[in-house]
Amino acid sequence: MRGRERTSEVSYNRDYSHTVGDITSREARIVCRNVNVYYGDKHAIQDVGLDIGRNEVIALIGPSGCGKSTFIRCLNRMNDTIPGCRVTGEIVLDGQNIYDGSLDVVPLRAQVGMVFQKPNPFPKSIFENVAYGPRIHGLVSTKAELEEVVERSLGRAGLWDEVKDYLHQPGTSLSGGQQQRLCIARAIAVNPEVILMDEPCSALDPIATAKIEQLIDELRSHYTIAIVTHSMQQAARVSQRTAYFHLGRLIEVGETAQIFTNPRHQLTEDYITGRFG
Numbered sequence: 001m002r003g004r005e006r007t008s009e010v011s012y013n014r015d016y017s018h019t020v021g022d023i024t025s026r027e028a029r030i031v032c033r034n035v036n037v038y039y040g041d042k043h044a045i046q047d048v049g050l051d052i053g054r055n056e057v058i059a060l061i062g063p064s065g066c067g068k069s070t071f072i073r074c075l076n077r078m079n080d081t082i083p084g085c086r087v088t089g090e091i092v093l094d095g096q097n098i099y100d101g102s103l104d105v106v107p108l109r110a111q112v113g114m115v116f117q118k119p120n121p122f123p124k125s126i127f128e129n130v131a132y133g134p135r136i137h138g139l140v141s142t143k144a145e146l147e148e149v150v151e152r153s154l155g156r157a158g159l160w161d162e163v164k165d166y167l168h169q170p171g172t173s174l175s176g177g178q179q180q181r182l183c184i185a186r187a188i189a190v191n192p193e194v195i196l197m198d199e200p201c202s203a204l205d206p207i208a209t210a211k212i213e214q215l216i217d218e219l220r221s222h223y224t225i226a227i228v229t230h231s232m233q234q235a236a237r238v239s240q241r242t243a244y245f246h247l248g249r250l251i252e253v254g255e256t257a258q259i260f261t262n263p264r265h266q267l268t269e270d271y272i273t274g275r276f277g
């Protein structure tokens with residue numbers, strides 16, 4: 001790590017000497033400590049500590065391969081599905097370490113929903129895409145309740161008005177941006193607390209991207225959101241805090257405005273000014 005005067009002036013976290021800035025959050029929803037991830041012998045995430053707060057959007061940024069996706073996948077144990085992947089450390093959601101052996105990952109993945117880079121609706125109708133989760137998680141007992149959940153979720157995802165007359169058309173018949181909002185509605189339908197988004201706009205045009213960004217801002221009042229993005233403009237537009245990763249380490253975290261206007265670590269500055277990445 002290159003040093004210069006700037007790095008000697010900054011205050012590091014007491015327990016996370018390689019991370020500049022305050023890793024804690026006043027109203028922490030997720031508390032990550034000493035998180036390490038290995039793919040076989042490869043040490044992909046190294047000693048990450050980070051809180052993610054209630055009703056906040058946190059952007060995870062950094063050069064390709066720095067571990068953003070790997071880290072976000074730790075938060076709902078999606079890495080469990082990757083052969084040879086091992087996670088150590090603690091990730092506590094509402095007081096429970098989600099890596100406890102006794103924890104059932106099925107409800108966890110409803111509680112911590114995920115939206116991927118490419119919209120991935122099920123090969124089912126628009127209605128069924130949203131209804132599937134509440135039905136299998138036993139969240140509704142009548143048809144009327146199910147219809148209400150579908151309408152509310154599509155409404156919250158900003159899609160209801162566009163699809164209310166086509167609920168029985170295939171989800172895949174929608175445009176890319178609409179499909180992504182359908183996937184957000186599907187995540188919302190099972191009452192998540194946290195929504196993880198891994199480059200949710202990378203397959204979308206600027207208009208569809210703007211809609212998703214506006215939606216993210218609206219969703220913040222109900223959910224905690226972590227978003228991986230390659231777009232620094234997007235991070236600046238949608239997030240309140242930003243975390244900068246480099247080679248598997250969390251280098252700097254802070255208020256988004258501070259990270260983009262006054263980064264405290266040389267590596268962060270190099271990245272945001274386009275010197276590498």
Ligand SMILES: Nc1ncnc2c1ncn2[C@@H]1O[C@H](COP(=O)(O)OP(=O)(O)OP(=O)(O)O)[C@@H](O)[C@H]1O
Pocket residue numbers: 039042044062063064065066067068069070071082
């Ligand atoms: N399934 C896997 N098996 C082995 N190594 C992996 C796997 N997935 C990721 N890695 C490695 O872990 C490191 C972090 O990758 P990751 O995809 O998390 O980075 P990223 O910051 O999200 O990258 P990008 O911005 O390009 O998506 C990289 O060195 C990558 O090659």
